[in-house]
Amino acid sequence: MELLGNFFVxxxxxxxxxxxxxxxxxxxxxxxERKVIAHVQARVxxxxxxxxxxxxxxxxVVKLMTKEDLIPDHVNPFFYVLAPxxxxxxxxxxxxxxxxxxxxxxxxxxxxxxxxxxxxxVLLILAVxxxxxxxxxxxxxASNNKYALMGGLRSSAQMISYELPMTLAIAAPLLLSxxxxxxxxxxxxxxxxxxxxxxWNVFTGGQIFGFLLFMIAAFAETNRIPFDLPEAENxxxxxxxxxxxxxxxAGFFMAxxxxxxxVCSVATLLFLGGWHSPVPxxxxxxxxxxxxxxxxxxxxxxxxxxAARPFDKITFPVxxxxxxxxxxxxxxxxxxxxALGAALNGLFWYAAKTxxxxxxxxWIRATLPxxxxxxxxxxxxxxxxPAALLNMLITALFVALKG
Amino acid sequence: MDLIxxxxxxxxxxxxxxxxxxxxxxxxxxxxxxxVMVSLAVLYLxxxxxxxxxxxxxxxxxxxxxxxxxxIMLLNAGEERNPWKAPIMARLAAPVLLWLxxxxxxxxxxxxxxxxxxxxxxxxxxxxxxxxxxxxxxxLPFEVTSVLILIAIVGAMVLARKEID
Numbered sequence: 361m362e363l364l365g366n367f368f369v370x371x372x373x374x375x376x377x378x379x380x381x382x383x384x385x386x387x388x389x390x391x392x393e394r395k396v397i398a399h400v401q402a403r404v405x406x407x408x409x410x411x412x413x414x415x416x417x418x419x420x421v422v423k424l425m426t427k428e429d430l431i432p433d434h435v436n437p438f439f440y441v442l443a444p445x446x447x448x449x450x451x452x453x454x455x456x457x458x459x460x461x462x463x464x465x466x467x468x469x470x471x472x473x474x475x476x477x478x479x480x481x482v483l484l485i486l487a488v489x490x491x492x493x494x495x496x497x498x499x500x501x502a503s504n505n506k507y508a509l510m511g512g513l514r515s516s517a518q519m520i521s522y523e524l525p526m527t528l529a530i531a532a533p534l535l536l537s538x539x540x541x542x543x544x545x546x547x548x549x550x551x552x553x554x555x556x557x558x559x560w561n562v563f564t565g566g567q568i569f570g571f572l573l574f575m576i577a578a579f580a581e582t583n584r585i586p587f588d589l590p591e592a593e594n595x596x597x598x599x600x601x602x603x604x605x606x607x608x609x610a611g612f613f614m615a616x617x618x619x620x621x622x623v624c625s626v627a628t629l630l631f632l633g634g635w636h637s638p639v640p641x642x643x644x645x646x647x648x649x650x651x652x653x654x655x656x657x658x659x660x661x662x663x664x665x666x667a668a669r670p671f672d673k674i675t676f677p678v679x680x681x682x683x684x685x686x687x688x689x690x691x692x693x694x695x696x697x698x699a700l701g702a703a704l705n706g707l708f709w710y711a712a713k714t715x716x717x718x719x720x721x722x723w724i725r726a727t728l729p730x731x732x733x734x735x736x737x738x739x740x741x742x743x744x745x746p747a748a749l750l751n752m753l754i755t756a757l758f759v760a761l762k763g
Numbered sequence: 764m765d766l767i768x769x770x771x772x773x774x775x776x777x778x779x780x781x782x783x784x785x786x787x788x789x790x791x792x793x794x795x796x797x798x799v800m801v802s803l804a805v806l807y808l809x810x811x812x813x814x815x816x817x818x819x820x821x822x823x824x825x826x827x828x829x830x831x832x833x834x835i836m837l838l839n840a841g842e843e844r845n846p847w848k849a850p851i852m853a854r855l856a857a858p859v860l861l862w863l864x865x866x867x868x869x870x871x872x873x874x875x876x877x878x879x880x881x882x883x884x885x886x887x888x889x890x891x892x893x894x895x896x897x898x899x900x901x902x903l904p905f906e907v908t909s910v911l912i913l914i915a916i917v918g919a920m921v922l923a924r925k926e927i928d
Binding site for chain 1: 794818
């Protein structure tokens with residue numbers, strides 16, 4: 361009974377923590393996206409709410425919650441309400457099987473950083489994300505609007521088509537790791553070849569091609585530019601969410617960002633070695649994170665001394681102190697408390713890789729124009745599918761020859 | 764715990780199956796079918812068949828039903844009119860049901876080593892065990908099935924092409 365009680369308490373605490381961090385990240389991912397795109401286009405982006413627009417996500421949430429929750433007369437009310445809930449619920453479910461770091465020990469309890477450690481983790485992610493299309497398709501259909509319907513139809517065709525190359529691209533690292541458990545897949549990628557090349561699937565597994573195929577398919581699966589045909593605003597008003605307002609609209613938005621986080625996490629775990637550091641521990645991987653944070657703090661203090669705007673004199677040192685404190689914690693982990701250092705470094709590298717991939721998503725959105733629909737489909741079936749199949753066959757041959 | 768989950772999802776499966784039949788709108792029926800498939804996946808999981816559960820979700824609930832829904836939406840199929848007025852169905856339904864039930868009972872009783880299942884007793888449902896079984900013991904049926912599916916795909920292509928020309 362005590363074992364069961366512990367299990368429930370630990371899982372509840374972990375679920376609460378993960379949900380809080382995930383929802384905060386979702387809100388701030390949108391801030392990051394607006395800022396990055398603004399700077400790519402030589403603007404400043406959100407700036408009014410809080411220092412450098414940092415409180416903009418909170419303002420957005422308040423705005424969305426207080427807006428009138430409109431249900432138009434001509435919709436199918438049951439499915440109209442169900443669709444955004446389905447989209448959000450399925451998008452958040454995926455996070456449950458994603459491991460964020462190595463196994464750690466807190467107060468004598470051994471626990472994994474991550475919620476559920478199951479044997480079919482990869483399959484579950486594929487299954488749940490393949491169900492995710494219903495949220496969009498139903499939302500489009502229930503809106504009873506021709507643009508929304510076109511968006512829903514496009515999204516279902518697009519997501520089915522790109523699911524195939526994505527699954528085939530995932531199959532190659534699974535062959536290399538001989539497991540479907542995400543934690544075991546990451547563990548097979550530990551260590552270094554020749555002392556400095558990380559033993560990640562993307563390098564030593566020869567999966568650079570598979571990684572690119574996976575990322576391209578991931579763009580299509582999450583309906584992001586250049587594959588955001590379901591919500592192409594110059595043809596379809598706003599696509600499947602034309603008729604949605606208030607929190608139901610925010611639901612679709614949250615689902616899109618949660619799906620982005622999921623696919624970036626999966627890419628990190630399958631191809632980029634999960635929480636393993638790119639620098640060997642003999643070369644001082646423990647202090648890399650601390651150095652990065654101290655560097656950020658130094659840059660902030662430098663800019664505080666040469667402040668361009670009056671309130672930068674206050675905000676920059678505050679953030680500099682926060683980064684400095686984080687760097688000090690990492691330094692303490694490296695030299696004083698190795699258990700803390702291992703857990704923190706794992707989380708740091710996992711977050712760094714995932715955020716780097718998320719940055720690529722945003723970067724591409726600021727760079728590339730949208731595909732035409734026939735180009736999108738031709739690309740999926742005539743290039744992506746054969747390429748992913750070939751990649752899997754070559755990997756299988758390689759694994760078989762290696763014995 | 765297992766029993767409670769089993770009862771919840773078994774009831775959900777039966778309720779969805781009934782809704783599938785009694786709904787008159789095709790989209791409602793398609794979604795009820797998805798409900799049946801998802802709750803069946805949970806039942807497989809409870810019985811230890813992890814891989815089958817995931818495959819059920821990926822293949823049936825994720826791919827095939829999306830295509831169903833896609834076609835229903837594309838054709839914009841409306842409400843069914845007079846669903847209970849097909850005279851052949853009314854006469855055939857009861858005998859066919861009885862015949863199917865008899866078949867099921869006959870097959871189950873005739874199984875070698877027939878015994879009731881219990882939760883957690885079966886643990887060989889992972890991807891590794893399924894893969895070993897398919898590619899060693901049941902290799903011939905597996906290959907024959909894949910050839911059959913290939914023929915079906917080619918057939919569908921030929922039929923579709925004829926209509927376009």
